[in-house]
Structure formats: C-alpha cells, structure tokens
Amino acid sequence: MSTSVTTLTGNRGLQVEEKLIFEQDQPGRTAVDLPAVEPYLDRLGGLRRRGAIGLPGLSEPQVVRHYTRLSQKNYGIDTGFYPLGSCTMKHNPRLNEKMARLPGLADIHPFQPESTVQGALKLMHQLAHWLKTLTGMPAVALSPAAGAHGELCGVMAIRAALEARGETRTKVLCPESAHGTNPATAALVGFEVESIPATADGRVDMAALKARLGPDVAAFMVTNPNTCGLFERDIIEISQAVHDAGAYVYMDGANYNAIVGRVRVADLGVDAMHINLHKTFSTPHGGGGPGSGPTVLSAALAPYAPVPYVVEQADGSFHLVEQVLEATASGQQPFGRMKGYHGQFGVFVRALSYMMAMGRDGLFQASGDAVLNANYLLARLSAALSPSFDGPVMHEALFDDRFLKDTGVTTLDFAKAMIDEGFHPMTMYFPLVVHGALLMEPTETESRESLDAFIEAVLGLAERAKAGDAEAFQQAPRLTPRRRLDETAAARRPVLRWTPSVE
Amino acid sequence: MTTLYYTEDHEWIAVDGDVATVGITAYAAGQLGDVVFVEVPDDGKSVSKGKEAAVVESVKAASDVYAPVSGTVIEGNQALVDNPALVNEAPEGDGWFFRMTLSDIGELSGLMDKTAYEALIAAAG
Numbered sequence: 001m002s003t004s005v006t007t008l009t010g011n012r013g014l015q016v017e018e019k020l021i022f023e024q025d026q027p028g029r030t031a032v033d034l035p036a037v038e039p040y041l042d043r044l045g046g047l048r049r050r051g052a053i054g055l056p057g058l059s060e061p062q063v064v065r066h067y068t069r070l071s072q073k074n075y076g077i078d079t080g081f082y083p084l085g086s087c088t089m090k091h092n093p094r095l096n097e098k099m100a101r102l103p104g105l106a107d108i109h110p111f112q113p114e115s116t117v118q119g120a121l122k123l124m125h126q127l128a129h130w131l132k133t134l135t136g137m138p139a140v141a142l143s144p145a146a147g148a149h150g151e152l153c154g155v156m157a158i159r160a161a162l163e164a165r166g167e168t169r170t171k172v173l174c175p176e177s178a179h180g181t182n183p184a185t186a187a188l189v190g191f192e193v194e195s196i197p198a199t200a201d202g203r204v205d206m207a208a209l210k211a212r213l214g215p216d217v218a219a220f221m222v223t224n225p226n227t228c229g230l231f232e233r234d235i236i237e238i239s240q241a242v243h244d245a246g247a248y249v250y251m252d253g254a255n256y257n258a259i260v261g262r263v264r265v266a267d268l269g270v271d272a273m274h275i276n277l278h279k280t281f282s283t284p285h286g287g288g289g290p291g292s293g294p295t296v297l298s299a300a301l302a303p304y305a306p307v308p309y310v311v312e313q314a315d316g317s318f319h320l321v322e323q324v325l326e327a328t329a330s331g332q333q334p335f336g337r338m339k340g341y342h343g344q345f346g347v348f349v350r351a352l353s354y355m356m357a358m359g360r361d362g363l364f365q366a367s368g369d370a371v372l373n374a375n376y377l378l379a380r381l382s383a384a385l386s387p388s389f390d391g392p393v394m395h396e397a398l399f400d401d402r403f404l405k406d407t408g409v410t411t412l413d414f415a416k417a418m419i420d421e422g423f424h425p426m427t428m429y430f431p432l433v434v435h436g437a438l439l440m441e442p443t444e445t446e447s448r449e450s451l452d453a454f455i456e457a458v459l460g461l462a463e464r465a466k467a468g469d470a471e472a473f474q475q476a477p478r479l480t481p482r483r484r485l486d487e488t489a490a491a492r493r494p495v496l497r498w499t500p501s502v503e
Numbered sequence: 504m505t506t507l508y509y510t511e512d513h514e515w516i517a518v519d520g521d522v523a524t525v526g527i528t529a530y531a532a533g534q535l536g537d538v539v540f541v542e543v544p545d546d547g548k549s550v551s552k553g554k555e556a557a558v559v560e561s562v563k564a565a566s567d568v569y570a571p572v573s574g575t576v577i578e579g580n581q582a583l584v585d586n587p588a589l590v591n592e593a594p595e596g597d598g599w600f601f602r603m604t605l606s607d608i609g610e611l612s613g614l615m616d617k618t619a620y621e622a623l624i625a626a627a628g
Contacts (some may be wrong), residue, residue, distance in 0.1 A: 032546070429563045429564060432564060434565050488537035488539060490561060491537075491540070492587060492588070
C-alpha cells in the first residue's frame with residue numbers, strides 16, 4: 001500500500017481529519033433550545049458574569065459526529081489485541097455492564113438511608129467475601145480507588161501497626177524490578193526506600209535481602225509474579241525472613257491474574273496486597289475506568305483497616321461502618337479513611353458479576369489460560385527475539401533489545417511499527433532491569449488466532465529489522481492520523497489548553 | 504587543579520580543592536535519551552554519599568542522581584531546570600547538576616578515574 005497518497009480534503013478515506021471542537025465554533029449556533037429568560041433581579045452584585053463563558057456553538061449532528069470521529073481514532077480492547085505488559089488488558093464482559101446498569105444498583109445515592117440500599121451493601125459484603133476467600137486473608141478494605149491507592153492503604157496499615165507496637169522503623173525495601181508506584185508509595189508515607197538487587201535469573205536476591213533486613217526495616221514490597229513475568233519462588237522464605245526481622249510483607253497484586261484461584265496469598269506469608277479489579281477482575285481499564293484497588297490484610301494488619309466497611313448484623317441486615325469512633329467501639333483501630341463514600345461502587349458490581357459468572361472453576365481456568373498464552377508467545381518468539389530470562393514464565397513474556405543490536409532499530413521504532421501493523425504496542429522500556437525492554441502480556445481472553453496474527457507480525461518485523469531496513473522503522477507509524485509525535489517537545493513544551501487565535 | 508572522578512551510577516564529579524561540581528556522564532545521558540525534566544537540590548541542602556540528590560527524567564525513564572560524596576550543596580544549576588536539553592547537549596560541561604562542598608575528602612578514594620570508568624562502560628556494551 002502506498003503511504004504517499006494525498007487527498008484534497010486531508011481526509012484519508014473514511015478516516016476524517018477532525019478539528020478541535022473549539023475550532024468548529026459558530027457563535028449563536030446551538031443544539032438546545034432553552035426558554036427565553038424573563039427579566040429578573042439577581043443578588044450577585046458586582047460578581048455578575050459580564051462576558052461569554054466560552055463554550056463553542058455547534059448543532060447536535062455536529063457534536064455527535066465530532067465525538068464519534070474521535071472515538072474512531074481510539075484503540076481499545078474492544079478494537080483489538082492490547083498486549084501491554086503488567087497491565088492485564090483483558091476483555092470486559094458485557095454481562096458486567098448489564099449488571100452495573102440495573103436500576104437498583106445504578107440509580108442509587110450514597111446518602112440514601114441504609115434500609116433502602118440493602119442490596120448494594122450486600123453486594124459489597126459478598127465482593128469482600130470473594131476477595132478474602134480467594135486470598136485467604138481475614139480482612140479487605142474495598143475503598144482504595146486504584147492500584148497505587150491500594151498500596152498506600154497497605155503501607156498506611158503497616159505504619160499504624162508499627163505505631164501500635166511503639167516502634168519507629170524508617171526503611172522500606174523494594175526489588176530493582178518494582179513498579180515505580182512501590183517506592184513512591186513508601187516515600188509518600190514517610191519511609192526511606194532502598195532497593196534490593198536481582199539475581200541473574202530475574203528474581204529477588206535472597207542473600208542481599210537477608211543481609212539488609214534489620215530493626216530499621218518496616219516492610220518489604222514485592223510484586224509476585226514480578227515484572228519480569230517470573231514467580232518469586234523463594235517467596236515463603238522471603239516472608240519468613242521479613243517477619244523474623246519484625247517487618248511486614250507488602251505484595252503488589254498488579255500481576256494477580258497469573259495466580260488467582262490457584263494461590264492463596266495468605267499461604268505465602270503476605271501481610272497486605274492490593275487487587276486491581278480493573279485488571280484481574282475484568283472491569284474497564286485506563287480511559288474506560290475508573291480503577292479500583294481493594295487491599296486485603298493479614299491478621300496482623302486487619303485491626304487497622306480503614307473505614308468504611310460493611311458488616312452483617314445479627315438480624316441479617318447489612319450496615320456500613322463509616323466512622324472511626326464506631327469502629328473503635330467494636331475493637332477495631334482504623335488508621336482513617338482512604339476515600340469519600342463507599343469506593344468505586346460501579347466497579348464492585350462489575351467485578352462481582354465477573355466472579356459469579358466465572359465461578360471458582362472459571363477463575364482457576366482463567367489464570368491457567370493466561371499463563372499458557374504468555375508461554376505460547378514466549379515459545380514462538382524466542383528464536384527471533386531475545387528473551388531476557390529462561391521460561392517458563394507466568395502471565396507475561398519479557399524480551400530485551402539484544403535482537404535489534406546493530407540493526408539501527410530501537411525498541412521505540414519497533415513499537416511504532418507495530419501500530420502500522422494494527423496492534424497496540426507492548427510495554428516498552430519497563431522493567432528497567434533489562435535493556436530496551438519489550439514486555440508482552442496476552443491475558444487469557446485472546447484467542448489462538450489473535451495470538452498467531454500478533455506473532456506473525458512481530459516475527460515479520462524482526463526479520464525486516466535484521467534485513468537492514470531500519471528506515472522503514474524510523475518512519476513508522478505511517479498509517480496513523482498523525483505520524484511519529486515529537487515526544488520530547490511535548491514533554492518540554494506541553495500545550496495543555498486551547499487558546500483562541502487573535503484575529 | 505581539577506580532578507575528575509566517576510561513580511558506578513554514571514555520575515561525574517570534578518573536584519577543585521574542597522569544592523566539587525557534579526553531573527551525569529555522556530554515557531548516562533545517551534542511555535536516558537532526550538531529557539525533559541530536571542530537579543536540582545536547593546542551596547544549603549546536605550547530601551550524603553550514594554543518596555538521592557537530584558532527579559532527571561527523559562522520554563524513557565525517570566532516575567535519581569546520587570551524590571557521589573557527602574557534603575553540602577552550594578548551587579543547583581538553574582539553567583538545567585529551564586532548559587533540560589542541556590543535559591544531552593553538554594552532559595559533562597554546561598549540563599552539570601550541582602556544586603557542593605565536601606565533608607570528607609577521603610570518600611573520593613572509592614571513586615573511579617576516567618580510565619576505570621571507560622572500562623566499566625565498555626564492559627556494559
């Protein structure tokens with residue numbers, strides 16, 4: 001296909017070049033017919049608005065086309081394969097959406113009397129029950145709004161537990177391959193962060209960890225499976241050593257999809273773990289969110305779980321404990337509250353809908369299929385690409401840029417070429433423990449055909465790179481509404497809002 | 504008389520008497536790619552050897568810049584804050600991060616000279 005076609009309009013076939021909505025403004029044009037305002041006396045005095053409020057004037061069909069065209073420029077999990085590593089971009093079942101739109105769940109308000117929202121509270125109670133059962137943990141805080149917020153909840157519970165013990169511990173340890181949110185969370189709570197090196201096979205260096213543990217260490221934060229897609233096989237020994245030193249184990253649950261239904265994290269000695277409902281439990285992700293990051297807590301941390309939480313009362317009704325004072329009266333010692341109201345209730349509905357549709361056997365099969373798909377990618381791509389560590393892997397496959405050595409093609413160029421081939425690129429340049437990382441997570445919801453199409457595209461591109469066609473990569477993407485964006489200029493001189501041109 | 508030392512974390516430190524200038528090496532700047540954001544320490548901040556002293560962020564990654572030795576910051580390079588591209592243009596010149604006084608000159612003995620540093624990055628490939 002030629003890429004040099006120019007058209008009179010700038011449109012490319014039915015892909016329409018769309019102006020910003022403000023650039024389509026026709027003053028006086030409107031999509032609504034408001035009744036004329038009768039003369040009235042306001043009490044705003046000198047604060048009365050004098051100028052126009054700056055909304056663009058468009059008709060309804062213009063507005064509909066504008067947003068439809070923008071949506072057509074988007075790429076999402078509903079469009080195609082989205083192999084972004086460590087993100088678990090799985091299909092969002094439509095059943096979840098149907099449940100979330102039931103009037104009794106969608107059309108309620110957080111301030112309604114409890115007696116009128118018993119079903120919603122029961123749903124939260126059941127979701128908590130599923131999460132506690134799957135992880136083997138005695139408590140869960142549902143309210144954290146996303147993964148990193150869940151980390152914050154876990155680390156604040158750890159700080160509260162240390163304070164209750166009357167101890168001051170200042171350090172949190174994280175492996176080199178950690179998600180950036182782990183050290184950021186620890187620093188936000190006031191801890192100093194130290195990093196623990198990895199072994200040659202991509203796992204936590206047990207000897208280095210043991211050597212660093214001591215009375216100043218509050219917690220060890222570990223992602224398992226880790227961001228190299230590898231299970232930390234020493235996790236039980238790690239937990240033992242951390243506990244022996246009087247510290248707590250925080251497990252980042254971002255990669256929980258690889259083990260859900262198969263491993264109870266309580267059996268690994270974990271004290272706190274967040275669960276990304278928008279990853280493992282199939283609720284919308286990214287721009288389609290919001291996310292939700294419930295945090296499960298061990299017996300040692302459970303007393304410090306934040307409010308609110310739902311309790312089932314003796315008469316079978318459900319009650320939301322919202323105040324710290326009410327919680328302390330029943331023997332809890334909440335460290336406080338993470339978020340207004342109940343948490344991301346709409347996401348709770350979707351996650352529980354997924355769990356109930358899948359059942360225990362379905363969740364068991366899903367994590368197995370996710371791992372199988374990742375190993376299928378690894379097996380078929382290993383000869384042409386350069387896998388960073390020996391498999392088998394868990395839910396994702398990590399490659400580095402050794403296969404591109406001396407080709408003139410970078411990981412970034414390779415990712416851009418994937419876009420022309422019709423795929424969202426894999427995660428690039430993360431984790432930082434390997435050079436020029438390409439991290440691919442297929443999830444269990446991709447079919448064999450979808451994986452094969454992706455694999456053929458990657459193999460074809462790898463062959464083209466090795467054949468010396470670097471220019472084709474450096475030009476990519478060629479077929480997108482915009483070509484290679486100047487990310488450096490965008491970061492150094494961002495234009496964050498539209499301003500009217502002066503005529 | 505200025506003496507140049509290097510760290511395993513790819514910082515350079517140019518020492519003149521008890522005052523030193525610190526930056527990141529050309530190799531580090533090349534690995535980071537286009538730098539888009541820099542945070543330098545305030546005057547008077549005390550830094551300790553091997554601990555974070557500044558922040559550098561590129562289109563690829565965000566990293567800490569560590570203090571090669573302990574001491575007190577006497578000046579952060581404000582030009583870098585306004586124009587982070589200086590890190591790529593002149594990493595071992597105008598792209599310096601901060602100047603500091605040294606609290607223990609003995610700490611310098613653990614650092615590398617230019618030959619040893621070049622051998623380190625040659626080994627890294």
